[in-house]
Amino acid sequence: MSGHSKWNNIQHRKGAQDRKRAKLFTKFGRELTIAAKEGGGDPSFNPRLRLAIEKAKAGNMPKDILERAIKKGTGELEGVDFTEIRYEGYGPAGTAFIVDVVTDNKNRSASEVRTVFSRKGGNLGADGAVSWMFKKLGVIEVASEGLDLDEFMMAALEAGAEDVTDEGDSFEVVTDYTQLQSVAENLKAAGYTYTEAEISMVPDNKVEITDLETAKKVMLLFDSLDDLDDVQEVYSNFDIPEELLEQLD
Numbered sequence: 157m158s159g160h161s162k163w164n165n166i167q168h169r170k171g172a173q174d175r176k177r178a179k180l181f182t183k184f185g186r187e188l189t190i191a192a193k194e195g196g197g198d199p200s201f202n203p204r205l206r207l208a209i210e211k212a213k214a215g216n217m218p219k220d221i222l223e224r225a226i227k228k229g230t231g232e233l234e235g236v237d238f239t240e241i242r243y244e245g246y247g248p249a250g251t252a253f254i255v256d257v258v259t260d261n262k263n264r265s266a267s268e269v270r271t272v273f274s275r276k277g278g279n280l281g282a283d284g285a286v287s288w289m290f291k292k293l294g295v296i297e298v299a300s301e302g303l304d305l306d307e308f309m310m311a312a313l314e315a316g317a318e319d320v321t322d323e324g325d326s327f328e329v330v331t332d333y334t335q336l337q338s339v340a341e342n343l344k345a346a347g348y349t350y351t352e353a354e355i356s357m358v359p360d361n362k363v364e365i366t367d368l369e370t371a372k373k374v375m376l377l378f379d380s381l382d383d384l385d386d387v388q389e390v391y392s393n394f395d396i397p398e399e400l401l402e403q404l405d
Contacts, residue, residue, distance in 0.1 A: 183388055184212040185225040186258040190238055192229025203337040207353060236260045243269045244285040247278040248373040251363045251394045252286035259386040268384050276377040289393060290357040294336030296329040296343065297352035303327065308348070315342035326351070330358075359393035371400045 187208045195202035199209055205226070212222050228235025239262060243255040253273075259265040273280040298308070300322065309320045312329050316339040319330045331339045333355045340353040365371045374394050382390045396404075 179385070180215055181217050181221060182385070184208070184215060184217050185221065186238055187388065188212060188222060188225035189229040189235060190240060190258060192226045193231075193238075194229075197226050197230040197232075206337060207355070210353065241265060242283075242287075243280060244283065244287055245273050245278050245280040246286065247273075247276075247377045247392065247394070249363055249365060249370050249394070251365075251374055251392055252289050252359070253278065253377070253381065254287060254290060254357050254391040255381050255387055256389040256391075257384075257386045258388050261386075265384075265386045268386070269381065272377070272380045272384065276380050277373050278377050287357075289361065290359050290391065292333045293356060293358045294331035294333045294339065295352070295354060295356045295358065296331065296336070296340055296350045297323075298327045298329065298343070298348050298350050300325060300327045303348075311346050311348065312339075312343065315339050315346060357391040359391075362393050362395035365394050365396045365400065368400055368403055371396050371404060375404055 188205070191202060191205040191208045195204055197205070199206040209222065224233060227233040238258050238260055241257045241259065241262060243257065243266075245253050245255070247253050255269055257265045257269065270280045272278075296317075300308075305320075305322050305327065308327055312320045312327075316335050317329045317331050321328045321330075329339065329343070329350075336353060336355055340350055343350060365374055374392075374396070378390055378392060378394075381387055
């Protein structure tokens with residue numbers, strides 16, 4: 157995508173549908189459970205859990221459901237034993253896809269992901285097939301209205317950021333993924349409010365999609381993967397211009 161901001165627009169487009177099905181809460185819950193299981197239930201000492209809580213709250217997840225998900229991860233409540241798996245493959249026009257799954261049934265997830273790739277114009281690859289095309293980075297979005305780019309860039313670099321780009325209605329701050337929480341907190345302390353802060357797989361190069369039919373095929377694969385119950389995140393390296401995206405809605 158030409159900037160993470162546009163990628164988020166696609167995610168939010170799907171997010172509206174997910175909320176209607178309450179699927180978004182399921183995704184939040186699984187991430188909270190995994191994060192708590194991995195690093196404990198205290199967000200003060202668990203950066204992944206802090207980010208998961210922020211995201212769940214931003215998505216209006218009820219507090220009691222949020223707390224139950226954390227307790228399932230710490231073992232205070234009985235819960236499902238989830239496993240994280242990553243799948244990689246190719247889509248139409250040579251696009252690359254990374255699919256992150258959280259599941260209690262590896263065989264089911266593998267079958268579902270494989271079926272979607274084969275039926276929607278893609279090919280499931282082996283481990284490492286496309287991940288070399290991406291970098292694991294921290295990405296922070298800050299609304300740019302009323303802000304000066306040069307001034308903000310200086311503040312972001314002082315906060316520990318690696319780079320800042322102007323995405324029109326927002327500034328995109330890129331960090332080392334291990335420093336995401338620290339940079340986000342430093343920006344907040346400097347008086348800036350961020351709208352997104354997450355660890356993402358960012359492509360080194362993008363595949364530009366220039367015609368509507370190919371855009372439809374690429375988004376059909378993206379949407380179909382994202383709709384799977386066990387899928388947490390879908391990343392890709394396609395770049396669809398805004399005018400084509402608008403025609404897809």
